[in-house]
Amino acid sequence: xxxxxxFQPQNLREDQLLSLEGRSGELTCxxxxxxxxxxxxxxxxxxxxxxxxxxxxxxxxxxxxxDQEMQAIGGQKVNMPSLSPAELWRxxxxxxxxxxxxxKLRDRHGREYCLGPTHEEAITALVASQKKLSYKxxxxxxxxxxxxxxxxxxxxxxxxxxxxxxxxxxxxFDSSPEAAQQTYGLVCDAYxxxxxxxxxxxxxxxxxxxxxxxxxxxEFQLPVDIGEDRFAVxxxxxxxxxxxxxxxxxxxxxxxxxPLTETKGxxxxxxxxxxxxxxxxxxxxxxDVHGKQSLAEMxxxxxxxxxxxxxxxxxFSTEDCIRWPSLLAPYHVCLIPPKKGSxxxxxxxxxxxLYDHITEALPQLRGEVLLDDRTHLTIGNRxxxxxxxxxxxxxxxxxxxxxxxxxxxxxxQNTGEVIFLTKEGILELLSQVQVV
Amino acid sequence: xxxxxxFQPQNLREDQLLSLEGRSGELTCxxxxxxxxxxxxxxxxxxxxxxxxxxxxxxxxxxxxxDQEMQAIGGQKVNMPSLSPAELWRxxxxxxxxxxxxxKLRDRHGREYCLGPTHEEAITALVASQKKLSYKxxxxxxxxxxxxxxxxxxxxxxxxxxxxxxxxxxxxFDSSPEAAQQTYGLVCDAYxxxxxxxxxxxxxxxxxxxxxxxxxxxEFQLPVDIGEDRFAVxxxxxxxxxxxxxxxxxxxxxxxxxPLTETKGxxxxxxxxxxxxxxxxxxxxxxDVHGKQSLAEMxxxxxxxxxxxxxxxxxFSTEDCIRWPSLLAPYHVCLIPPKKGSxxxxxxxxxxxLYDHITEALPQLRGEVLLDDRTHLTIGNRxxxxxxxxxxxxxxxxxxxxxxxxxxxxxxQNTGEVIFLTKEGILELLSQVQVV
Numbered sequence: 001x002x003x004x005x006x007f008q009p010q011n012l013r014e015d016q017l018l019s020l021e022g023r024s025g026e027l028t029c030x031x032x033x034x035x036x037x038x039x040x041x042x043x044x045x046x047x048x049x050x051x052x053x054x055x056x057x058x059x060x061x062x063x064x065x066x067d068q069e070m071q072a073i074g075g076q077k078v079n080m081p082s083l084s085p086a087e088l089w090r091x092x093x094x095x096x097x098x099x100x101x102x103x104k105l106r107d108r109h110g111r112e113y114c115l116g117p118t119h120e121e122a123i124t125a126l127v128a129s130q131k132k133l134s135y136k137x138x139x140x141x142x143x144x145x146x147x148x149x150x151x152x153x154x155x156x157x158x159x160x161x162x163x164x165x166x167x168x169x170x171x172x173f174d175s176s177p178e179a180a181q182q183t184y185g186l187v188c189d190a191y192x193x194x195x196x197x198x199x200x201x202x203x204x205x206x207x208x209x210x211x212x213x214x215x216x217x218x219e220f221q222l223p224v225d226i227g228e229d230r231f232a233v234x235x236x237x238x239x240x241x242x243x244x245x246x247x248x249x250x251x252x253x254x255x256x257x258x259p260l261t262e263t264k265g266x267x268x269x270x271x272x273x274x275x276x277x278x279x280x281x282x283x284x285x286x287x288d289v290h291g292k293q294s295l296a297e298m299x300x301x302x303x304x305x306x307x308x309x310x311x312x313x314x315x316f317s318t319e320d321c322i323r324w325p326s327l328l329a330p331y332h333v334c335l336i337p338p339k340k341g342s343x344x345x346x347x348x349x350x351x352x353x354l355y356d357h358i359t360e361a362l363p364q365l366r367g368e369v370l371l372d373d374r375t376h377l378t379i380g381n382r383x384x385x386x387x388x389x390x391x392x393x394x395x396x397x398x399x400x401x402x403x404x405x406x407x408x409x410x411x412x413q414n415t416g417e418v419i420f421l422t423k424e425g426i427l428e429l430l431s432q433v434q435v436v
Numbered sequence: 437x438x439x440x441x442x443f444q445p446q447n448l449r450e451d452q453l454l455s456l457e458g459r460s461g462e463l464t465c466x467x468x469x470x471x472x473x474x475x476x477x478x479x480x481x482x483x484x485x486x487x488x489x490x491x492x493x494x495x496x497x498x499x500x501x502x503d504q505e506m507q508a509i510g511g512q513k514v515n516m517p518s519l520s521p522a523e524l525w526r527x528x529x530x531x532x533x534x535x536x537x538x539x540k541l542r543d544r545h546g547r548e549y550c551l552g553p554t555h556e557e558a559i560t561a562l563v564a565s566q567k568k569l570s571y572k573x574x575x576x577x578x579x580x581x582x583x584x585x586x587x588x589x590x591x592x593x594x595x596x597x598x599x600x601x602x603x604x605x606x607x608x609f610d611s612s613p614e615a616a617q618q619t620y621g622l623v624c625d626a627y628x629x630x631x632x633x634x635x636x637x638x639x640x641x642x643x644x645x646x647x648x649x650x651x652x653x654x655e656f657q658l659p660v661d662i663g664e665d666r667f668a669v670x671x672x673x674x675x676x677x678x679x680x681x682x683x684x685x686x687x688x689x690x691x692x693x694x695p696l697t698e699t700k701g702x703x704x705x706x707x708x709x710x711x712x713x714x715x716x717x718x719x720x721x722x723x724d725v726h727g728k729q730s731l732a733e734m735x736x737x738x739x740x741x742x743x744x745x746x747x748x749x750x751x752f753s754t755e756d757c758i759r760w761p762s763l764l765a766p767y768h769v770c771l772i773p774p775k776k777g778s779x780x781x782x783x784x785x786x787x788x789x790l791y792d793h794i795t796e797a798l799p800q801l802r803g804e805v806l807l808d809d810r811t812h813l814t815i816g817n818r819x820x821x822x823x824x825x826x827x828x829x830x831x832x833x834x835x836x837x838x839x840x841x842x843x844x845x846x847x848x849q850n851t852g853e854v855i856f857l858t859k860e861g862i863l864e865l866l867s868q869v870q871v872v
Contacts, residue, residue: 005576079486079492081485115551151544164519
């Protein structure tokens, strides 16, 4: 891929960004500003964004990491429609309970639907339709990665709080409360592992069950100043909880009586132990070890896919430059050949060779190396753009590319190092890159 | 993965299938019957289906093939919201023109949206928002693979004509009619290549432009008896056209005057040369070689993703057994160990070893080998199930697995061959499998 052909509105001015969103003074967070400015997203309507090519690439990588983690614990991927019949939601009373958050519509025959913000009703009805389930088949860990819809009263912060967004939602079905608790722990551990792989230091906090219901719930909070959730952590023990769950004023840790510190966070994951709240309504049963019909014990587990992308950018980036979790960078390497007509122009060919060498020697990097072919621009200007977009490795064919052997200038953006390497050195460096 | 844990309602009886769909006498096509019976899909509401794990696997493979073909011609993947503001559709008059096919809704502030059945309006407005486009950047080939919505008056045939479905839609922007024609040809060739890779013998026929508009259009038709489209092919020359485009009664080929044969088909792809129909409305411009503003020449190109899956099953399967395009089979290999307590039980361990050998020697098949661990069932019963689900290779540890060296019975489902092979023979056979 060559950069001159990428569909990406670049280097927008502040006033252009504001007019894009159609409301001045609302660009209140870094990730939203940066993502708009370098052309990662483009507003479509309030709280709805077009995801542009770099974002789609990053999101597809994130989905692959999620797939790996969910399938490692036995997760099976399904795909449920967005159009969700009103009957299902009336059965759980959430048609009214969720009120204006649900986007509702009627089809040509007058039948009512909502656009699914979550799928407890649908998945429970689906599992209930399997009439011959045996305890031997359980647990089922069923998940999907699909668009969700929520009519936020005040969508804001770009992808952090939108009205249409991607979510990974998993629903688990177990044969006993004990087994369900075990599954609950398994999924929480997988979430922990996932965030570790992304380099995101999330905190698992006790949470309120809200409109989903159930008896136990945890949030995975990413501590950030602009976070809209407030939670308390104890510095003595492992206790942490959403402020909503604490009796306030409450200044001491309920577990060890140590002092609590209040922190702001972005909720990037949420887990619920549901018990039989939904299985009892839809009659999701299995045959137990004694041959009797018994209700499945359920859990549900969400990850905000587009939200994680924006939250990671919020945490890793500087005011002007995007930084990605290494695994998720849209392209791992950006090659910058010399300016046309410059003294170094003779090194242009070397950049082409380097491109070929990298993709031959390191097949995992095929499709991960971008050539900035805008050779009418100086190296400096292109480096500035590369710096903004946050490619983990920027490789420049500058003056020292004319030495024998040629040396390339390598900017390792995630460590801040700048080093000069030969072709062999670059291959060795890049052989360490993990591609998902 | 072991089969006993797959979430998949299996071996449903005819009356159960009918009650699933809630309307008797409506299971009028083979793919719908088969996909319901073996648990590939499950109805959620009229024309909306839950895609179960095997279907999700097949669809993800299809999407990878599509990505390869679209990116090979310079396609860049984007992702546009389903919620599409009414203003856009009013601007092109399609808000009224498309009438009841559009699923419409209002948000909490009373703003009107439709659920996008296609995205000409959205993508043209998006490209128009890029104010500094130069002819040097064109063509842009922008595509997405997302859910689409169409309120079909009479959804039927399962995934072949649903109300919520997956589509790949590409939109191209060129700097001249000539360049746009070239891009049009490029995308049509990519579609041809895609269908070839899937083994689907599609015919490219002249088509009507319908509500999308433009000046030229082709459909990719898969000839099938249950197809709802009727088109004519000339046996003398390459002419073929949708019957809608012909002056009827018209019995001779307009190109060579030869006789025309009428055929039924399923439309699996559709291409449109749009000219400036949309770019003129939304003012999607670029700076041409003379420095003047000029309207982009557009094309749009659709592939029915979920429809291709069902159409392939319709074409390849027998009345009772699903067959897949090799590239798309949910799992490539099913291993069947001996029945517990049988004379061959000693060969059970060999099956485990074979599993390890395959995934070690052929890393591309990791995740593609399924073990049918339901050893309380006879080999014959499990083979019957495997036959229905259409794994391209079924490997059985039967009597001859006790020989030295062990011989496994291998059913090559796509050729109909049954052969006995040693472990080494199996590795050689499977090394030929193409995995996408």
